[in-house]
Amino acid sequence: MTGLEQIVAGLEAAQVSLVASVPDTWIGRLMAGVRRSPRLRAVDVAREEEAVAVACGANLAGGRGAVLIQNAGLLNCGGILAGLVELYHLPCFFIVSLRAIIAIRFTTTRPRAA
Numbered sequence: 485m486t487g488l489e490q491i492v493a494g495l496e497a498a499q500v501s502l503v504a505s506v507p508d509t510w511i512g513r514l515m516a517g518v519r520r521s522p523r524l525r526a527v528d529v530a531r532e533e534e535a536v537a538v539a540c541g542a543n544l545a546g547g548r549g550a551v552l553i554q555n556a557g558l559l560n561c562g563g564i565l566a567g568l569v570e571l572y573h574l575p576c577f578f579i580v581s582l583r584a585i586i587a588i589r590f591t592t593t594r595p596r597a598a
Contacts, residue, residue, distance in 0.1 A: 502550070
């Protein structure tokens with residue numbers, strides 16, 4: 485079983501009914517696997533905050549929602565995590581992809597010698 489198949493099987497085993505995500509290349513293959521599952525409904529959104537709201541809405545409607553996003557997108561969710569998830573104690577399951585690690589050197593951000 486591939487990693488993708490294990491994740492989809494895990495979502496199904498956890499009785500997740502809806503998976504919200506921002507379409508991108510980093511987790512596109514995973515979302516394609518979600519779309520192939522007859523037990524999971526994939527929902528594309530424009531912003532990461534919307535994915536959280538959609539997943540929370542699924543939970544409020546009696547389903548189970550999950551969010552698939554990049555780690556950078558998780559940083560955009562501070563407001564909705566505090567203003568919706570934490571404030572109303574709503575369950576919200578995240579699968580977050582690691583886009584970069586700190587060991588990667590970004591040469592364009594270093595000061596250049598004169």
